[in-house]
Amino acid sequence: MELQQVRILVAVAEHRSFTRAAAALHVTQSSLSHSIAKLETEIGLRLFHRTRHGAVLTSDGETLLVPARRILQDFDLFDEAVSGIRGTTVGHLRLVYSQTISVSTGKIISEFTRRYPGIRMQISAPRDDSDIFHLVETGVCDVGLARIDEAPPGVDTETIATETLVLLLPQAWDSDPTRTDLPWDELSDVPLIVPPAGSASRNRLDRFSNQIGITVNALLENENRWMSIEMVRSGVAAFLASQASESTIPGVVQKRLVPTETSEVGIVTRPGLLTSATSAFAEVARDWGRDGTDNRRR
Numbered sequence: 001m002e003l004q005q006v007r008i009l010v011a012v013a014e015h016r017s018f019t020r021a022a023a024a025l026h027v028t029q030s031s032l033s034h035s036i037a038k039l040e041t042e043i044g045l046r047l048f049h050r051t052r053h054g055a056v057l058t059s060d061g062e063t064l065l066v067p068a069r070r071i072l073q074d075f076d077l078f079d080e081a082v083s084g085i086r087g088t089t090v091g092h093l094r095l096v097y098s099q100t101i102s103v104s105t106g107k108i109i110s111e112f113t114r115r116y117p118g119i120r121m122q123i124s125a126p127r128d129d130s131d132i133f134h135l136v137e138t139g140v141c142d143v144g145l146a147r148i149d150e151a152p153p154g155v156d157t158e159t160i161a162t163e164t165l166v167l168l169l170p171q172a173w174d175s176d177p178t179r180t181d182l183p184w185d186e187l188s189d190v191p192l193i194v195p196p197a198g199s200a201s202r203n204r205l206d207r208f209s210n211q212i213g214i215t216v217n218a219l220l221e222n223e224n225r226w227m228s229i230e231m232v233r234s235g236v237a238a239f240l241a242s243q244a245s246e247s248t249i250p251g252v253v254q255k256r257l258v259p260t261e262t263s264e265v266g267i268v269t270r271p272g273l274l275t276s277a278t279s280a281f282a283e284v285a286r287d288w289g290r291d292g293t294d295n296r297r298r
Contacts (some may be wrong), residue, residue: 004035005035005036005039006068006071008035008036008039009039009047009061009064009065009068010068010069010072011025012032012036012055013065014140016054017055018032018055045060045061047064048061066138069140073275076092076275076277091118091119091120091275091276091277092119092120092122092277093120093121093122093142093143093277094140094143095121095141095144096123096124096125096140096141097123097124097125097146098129098132098144098145098146099223099225100195100223100242101146101242101265102241102242103145103161108145109123111284111288112280112281112284115280116277116280119277119280127223128199129146129201130200133152133154136269136270137152142269142270142277142278142281143269143278143281144269145266145267145268145285146266146268147204147263147265148266148268149263149264154270156270156271157268158266158269158286159264159266160265160266160285161264161265161266161289162263162265163242163243163262163263163264163265164243164261165242165243165257165260165261165262165263166254166256167182167187167238167240167254167257168229168232168238168239168240169190169232169254169255170232170235170236170238170251170252170253171252171253173238177253180255181256181257181258182255182256182257183257184209184214184257184259185213185214187214187257188214188217189217192216192237192238193220193228193231193236193239193240194216194220194221194222195221195223196221204263205240208261216240219236228241229241229249229252232251232252233249233252240257242265267285267286
């Protein structure tokens with residue numbers, strides 16, 4: 001088995017399409033299909049079901065996907081070790097992050113690319129936070145940024161920030177600007193933007209509201225944090241948001257909810273030896289967390 005065949009196997013599995021995998025690897029579809037057919041012949045196993053909707057792994061293909069990803073990771077480690085000896089930092093990093101955390105993912109990525117311009121990045125943000133753990137655990141992604149309070153045992157986590165749930169109100173709705181705290185039981189009459197039903201964030205909100213005996217007035221559901229904040233600015237509704245180290249948002253009033261509800265946000269990686277690109281990103285995320293903590297104390 002050749003390394004390129006392993007790359008093709010993983011690419012087709014992840015893209016679920018011969019066409020998209022060929023485009024991602026910058027090869028022709030015919031050569032990619034030939035490589036898969038050759039591999040299947042060599043090992044005597046069928047790896048994919050070809051359907052009109054794309055390529056789906058067979059049970060044998062699913063079994064081989066995990067060691068195939070491990071082979072690619074080991075090769076990346078070797079390649080990075082060679083680069084380290086030569087005094088350069090190169091590599092490839094696949095990052096997955098939550099759309100609902102208040103950690104400034106954009107700032108972390110910006111600092112990471114500034115420090116390590118030779119490392120290529122692939123970034124994704126799934127609809128549900130729980131998908132982040134699965135993508136990291138199965139090796140589809142190298143590192144994640146997510147709430148880690150309910151992380152499964154198959155991943156390693158490290159806290160970089162603590163979020164507190166706050167209420168963001170349109171400024172025109174604030175009848176008492178001097179009031180900074182708001183009891184949860186006063187939320188029943190406030191129209192809210194909430195995470196989609198069934199998502200990890202919504203489940204966490206529902207559990208907490210049930211625990212303290214209140215019902216939230218869910219006007220609409222939205223999964224994107226920044227879109228929700230823009231709707232608050234526009235006067236559509238209020239938003240229950242996680243707050244870590246953000247400054248004041250123009251046109252938006254922030255109220256601390258009591259009793260407080262907090263969660264830990266952190267780095268998510270697979271157990272075992274990390275690539276230098278993953279370790280470098282984790283260090284940049286730690287630096288952001290330390291700086292954020294310092295800023296909150298000032």
